[in-house]
Amino acid sequence: MGRVITKKPELLAPGGTLEKLKMAIHYGADACYIGGQAYGLRSRAGNFDFTEMKEAVDYAHEHGAKIYLASNMVTHEGDEKGAGEFYRTVRDLGIDAVLVSDPALMEIAVTEAPGLAIHLSTQASATNYQTLNFWADEGLERVVLAREVSMEEIRYMRERVNVEIEAFVHGAMCISYSGRCVLSNHMANRDANRGGCAQSCRWKYGLFDMDLPGLKHTIGEEHGVEEAFSMSAVDLSMLGHIPDLVEAGIDSLKVEGRMKSIHYVSTVCNVYRKAIDAYCADPDHYELKKEWVDELWKVAQRELATGFFYGTPTEEEQLFGPRRKIPQYAFVGQVIAYDEASGIATIQQRNNFGCGDEVEFYGPGMRHFTQTVEELKDENGLAIDRAPHAMMICQMPVKEPVQVYDMIRKRK
Template identity: 70%
Template sequence: MTTKIKFKKPEVLAPAGTLEKLKTAIHYGADAVYIGGNAYGLRSRAGNFTYDEMQEGVNFAKQHQAKVYVAANMVTHEADADGAGQFFRTIRDIGIDAVIVSDPALMELCFMDAPGLPIHLSTQASATNYETLNFWQAEGLERVVLAREVSMAEIKHMRQNTDVEIEAFIHGAMCISYSGRCTLSNHMSARDANRGGCSQSCRWKYDLFEMPEIGERTSLLKGEPEEEAFSMSAVDMSMIRHIPVLVRNGVDSLKIEGRMKSIHYVSTVSNVYSKAVQAFCEDPENFVFDQAWEDELWKVAQRELATGFYYGVPTEEQQLFGQRRKIPSYTFIGQVLDYDEETGIATIEQRNNFGTGDEVEFYGAGFTHHSQMIDKLWDEHDTEIDTAPHALMTVKTKVSKPVKPLDMIRKRK
């Protein structure tokens, strides 16, 4: 009798910039989410959480056997850490499962003022070898979020030489600077990237100009009008095809980037990666990659996709030059609020304009999908209408297959 191979199922960790995104990510399969508070994080423009929202999020997560982590990963200058001890005590008492930190000063405050609150090392700290992982474990940290510059071979070697939990990014935007430690935004827009104000100056379009006189300038690149003259804009990461090797190499948490992305993005990536991880861990020996998973990710992609540093140093092929070779093709248009089994009518909250005659796709947790034409629409007063043009308006339509509350709807652009 042969023994069935089993691997530890890694956590799928999704971004949650708002309470709505937190609930969406968990509903769509995420085992954990990471959020930001109103201070000490690196996403000052994200919908960061108040303490009351954190409490509601934690309560929701626990009801669904999920975890909530708080990012407090800024690099502190003088006075930046004021009040951090109270912040850590409060989130500990709320029930936050761990705090993600890069600055040793904040770690010390957390250890002293909020004992019992686990600390995870942020990717900003650039952990790239097992000696570093063991150092932070000896300092009392439970998990290390690896630098995005590590290779798959290095992760395998780390796992063989340490038992600290390993978290690795597997999907989302890539920073052009080493582990996100950039000052370009500081110089270009006076916004400190390492204190939460990054203006993504690397994503801007740059050109080279001849300026013989003040006020005069002539482009020396003379690019075609349709070309996009990016200089430092990396493509996004996607490791959907490499889930088996990540699991075999002992990665404990698979992290998805994107706290400022939409619920369309959060629901889709959580849905895809949770499905792929489940499929592999349930039957590793007979695992077969489903092309539908990758196709689904393209529906919310903002840039082209690659594997980052996992299989070698990225080349110019992983930078955005000229026209995009593949662009997103779907728009998020609504979310199901209710479904009447007897009539087959779904009640929908509109998120983008759509109307009769549109071919739309419904998708739900567990990777359910169906497409159909919108034949008729009614408003909340049951008056027949042709379009749903108003943001967040409630509409009804007959669906060809059963749907559930929180199912999403999109259409081709």
């Protein structure tokens, strides 16, 4: 008899906005993390007010998914005012857990909103089993590990702790230690640990050598390096290592990116859902499919690597110089209706497309097909050559059945 996987890990996706959250769940996420209007770390993500939070919770619970609320800022004196009432409100709205890193906020959540589950945020840099046990003893249900731990360390911790483990498996990495970076504070007067990171590590810098007073030259000039210096880390992708993640006993596999588009979130969830399900259904015959990898690359924004899972990243996992070209697709529309009898799809435009373009339709379960747009009509049924206006409604015949929430992309 083949091996049986007794615990399938949760696929946890970013819910940057209500639309992104619904798309993530539709494309396979078991849970989403969101930001509220206070105490979070993404001051520019579409943070949820209480009405939106309620809608998110109701939608998720109707679909068997969970919602976690990021509340992981480093609080300075006075920042914590009102937190007790905030936590009681989100608990009563049905939020499944809050992600916290600051002990002051944790204390407030525990004492003033009893019953609200707490997860330790990655901002707290948990990297060893004693730390996990410490937080478990404090009553936390889950610890989000620092991105800097290895697979071997995770296995070691798993055997020694009785608390849920969550780990980032896909998305952007900090060049600095998670939660310990003040680069943005210095460069842009924006506090990364209070929600204001300006991504200063990804800026382009001039790098100079001043070996003799007043004698300054740009490093790299003599080697013909023309591009400015950047410290940008390449993105994390563990798609190629799903068996290791499951076997290590990680409870929740987390995708980074509350600021990313619905095109990105739907694609990443679709691929990881497929791979996790395939491995857990039949681990003995599992193999990584090329089509899954190709699909991920369609939304990749940088090179992909395995971060710290298999050792400290080398210079190959950093973008120190010119950005390498990666295949890129543009998200051009979303199916909002489909008439089976006529084979006509009604589409909401998201980027300019039109007759003659080769477009790709995709949907949950990795359904996809490509076709050339041969005929296009506006919402009044008048023939048009292109759909140039943002969010305009148009119609086109499709060569295979599609469903509402299917997405359309084309090569840039």
